[in-house]
Amino acid sequence: MKTLNINEGAFIEEIPLLQVEHLEKSFGEHKVLMDVDFKTYKGDVVCIIGSSGSGKSTLLRCMNMLERPSGGCIYHKGQSINGKPSQVAQYRAKVGMVFQQFNLFNNLTVLENCMLGPKRVLKKSRQEAKDLSIKYLDKVGMLPYINAKPHQLSGGQKQRVAIARALAMEPEILLFDEPTSALDPEMVGEVLDVMRKLANEGLTMIIVTHEMAFARDVSSRTVFMDKGIIVEDESPRILFTEPKNERTKEFLSRFLIA
Ligand code: ADP
Numbered sequence: 001m002k003t004l005n006i007n008e009g010a011f012i013e014e015i016p017l018l019q020v021e022h023l024e025k026s027f028g029e030h031k032v033l034m035d036v037d038f039k040t041y042k043g044d045v046v047c048i049i050g051s052s053g054s055g056k057s058t059l060l061r062c063m064n065m066l067e068r069p070s071g072g073c074i075y076h077k078g079q080s081i082n083g084k085p086s087q088v089a090q091y092r093a094k095v096g097m098v099f100q101q102f103n104l105f106n107n108l109t110v111l112e113n114c115m116l117g118p119k120r121v122l123k124k125s126r127q128e129a130k131d132l133s134i135k136y137l138d139k140v141g142m143l144p145y146i147n148a149k150p151h152q153l154s155g156g157q158k159q160r161v162a163i164a165r166a167l168a169m170e171p172e173i174l175l176f177d178e179p180t181s182a183l184d185p186e187m188v189g190e191v192l193d194v195m196r197k198l199a200n201e202g203l204t205m206i207i208v209t210h211e212m213a214f215a216r217d218v219s220s221r222t223v224f225m226d227k228g229i230i231v232e233d234e235s236p237r238i239l240f241t242e243p244k245n246e247r248t249k250e251f252l253s254r255f256l257i258a
């Protein structure tokens with residue numbers, strides 16, 4: 001439980017921005033997520049680590065309803081969102097997602113890629129959508145490339161555009177699924193730098209990553225997943241130095257963390 005001190009000595013419970021409760025997901029007979037409980041509060045930066053196939057992407061995809069959970073509940077600011085399609089659409093507009101493979105539209109320019117969501121989903125005018133896009137392209141250092149097409153950009157630049165595109169929707173929470181896994185090593189740093197800056201500005205983020213040093217240094221909480229369950233959900237200081245669970249220890253022993 002997280003509490004807010006509203007007055008000297010008087011505490012109220014803070015409502016999580018996003019909460020999943022007893023979340024389950026199966027593909028046919030294959031149970032991929034089992035009884036997952038998870039809370040994120042405003043300003044949290046949560047890193048999710050774990051082996052390939054442990055269910056990290058499925059958990060993120062359920063969190064933004066790209067994937068329909070087989071059981072359990074998702075709450076946005078205390079309100080269940082297992083309801084009507086219009087409610088799901090409203091919720092999804094508040095939860096941004098950045099993918100490993102960028103998912104940019106190759107036939108559109110950088111600027112057009114960013115303007116699409118604000119225009120189509122948020123019903124912004126052309127000018128408003130352009131202003132928002134420029135603001136966030138500037139934030140990720142991609143303003144000089146607004147008229148470029150994705151094929152003219154490096155992987156790191158594409159991912160920074162994808163982050164700007166997600167930010168242009170002004171989401172309450174931004175989910176990242178291995179944002180640096182498809183990049184050449186020399187481009188990982190520029191993307192992590194942008195993410196670090198967003199974290200410092202207070203953006204709420206949930207990040208699936210194999211960048212252990214980033215998770216240790218930037219996250220407010222680190223979650224270790226294995227075989228469809230959350231094994232450990234801890235401050236990075238504890239998780240990386242004195243993990244409580246044997247499975248966490250074994251997983252971390254495979255990484256040399258600088
Ligand atoms: P991670 O992101 O941790 O590598 P995933 O969430 O992608 O793990 O996958 C967890 C398990 O769910 C894997 O065994 C994977 O094959 C399975 N899975 C994921 N998506 C689907 C799908 N759409 N259909 C069937 N099985 C899936």
Ligand code: MG
Pocket residue numbers: 056057058177178
């Ligand atoms: Mg994955």
